[in-house]
Amino acid sequence: MSGEDYDGLDRGDNDGQKPDKMFTLKKWNAVAMWSWDVECDTCAICRVQVMDACLRCQGESKKDSYGKQDCVVVWGECNHSFHFCCMSLWVKQNNRCPLCQQEWSIQRMGK
Amino acid sequence: MITLNRKLKKEHTEPTNGLTTAESIVRRISVRDKLLIKEVQEMNENLPATCSVHFEDPNVLSEFILTVAPDEGYWQGGKFKFTVIVTEDYNMAPPRVKCQTRLWHPNINVDGDVCLSLLRQTSIDEHGWAPTRRLKDVVWGLNALFTDLLNFEDPLNIEAAEMYNKNKTEFQTKVQDYITKGKR
Numbered sequence A: 001m002s003g004e005d006y007d008g009l010d011r012g013d014n015d016g017q018k019p020d021k022m023f024t025l026k027k028w029n030a031v032a033m034w035s036w037d038v039e040c041d042t043c044a045i046c047r048v049q050v051m052d053a054c055l056r057c058q059g060e061s062k063k064d065s066y067g068k069q070d071c072v073v074v075w076g077e078c079n080h081s082f083h084f085c086c087m088s089l090w091v092k093q094n095n096r097c098p099l100c101q102q103e104w105s106i107q108r109m110g111k
Numbered sequence B: 001m002i003t004l005n006r007k008l009k010k011e012h013t014e015p016t017n018g019l020t021t022a023e024s025i026v027r028r029i030s031v032r033d034k035l036l037i038k039e040v041q042e043m044n045e046n047l048p049a050t051c052s053v054h055f056e057d058p059n060v061l062s063e064f065i066l067t068v069a070p071d072e073g074y075w076q077g078g079k080f081k082f083t084v085i086v087t088e089d090y091n092m093a094p095p096r097v098k099c100q101t102r103l104w105h106p107n108i109n110v111d112g113d114v115c116l117s118l119l120r121q122t123s124i125d126e127h128g129w130a131p132t133r134r135l136k137d138v139v140w141g142l143n144a145l146f147t148d149l150l151n152f153e154d155p156l157n158i159e160a161a162e163m164y165n166k167n168k169t170e171f172q173t174k175v176q177d178y179i180t181k182g183k184r
Ligand SMILES: [Zn+2]
Pocket: A043, A044, A045, A046, A047, A048, A054, A055, A082, A083, A086
């Protein structure tokens, strides 16, 4: 993932043309990498990836579901994400995010 | 797993009400048991040097005995056994812990009740139980009751804490008395 353009890197060493300047940086391309944060990507309650069905739903037969909703992801105002199934069980006893202890309020839901 | 095989055999002789055998088995393994498979292994790999764990029945991961043998502090030389029972509602609820060894400790009473914040189901601060905690955290917490988490400010055994505040030598002697009595 190299985005840099060097000029003169290979010159100048043995021929001694410009001993004061080894090379000039003519162009610089910044390259940013983006990836899922592994910590956020896993539901801290059931330890399954949030994009997969939660541990509870995995145990349930797909064919058996009578129009049952998909297992969705929920994001809190604190930006922590969990399976909606997992989090709704926890907030019944303690309405805080188990990761940061902030009062839990839903920012968005989805897949 | 042996338990799984047993369930499998049993399943063949039972009516499966429309579900395939595999499906109904998966469904019968609770979330707790699935979590335990991972967490027991993790606990064993991260066991502090002062701790050992024993499963009475190797097929039942939800019940075990934790032995703590502190290598420093007032309880050095003692061996303290705790039964840990992971109930069906884990990890929404913390494991149930009882100390089976009689000891003189401000946070464990003579009946074996343990006062450890992370085992508290309802807590308004970050020290209580949360489903993000794991078995290894419970082991770490119980082990630390003899060192870092030892707390004389908010005691369960008030008499022990008062004795400590009045006379540390007397406290130390009583702690060691209990340890020697336990060995007999
Ligand atoms: Zn989950």
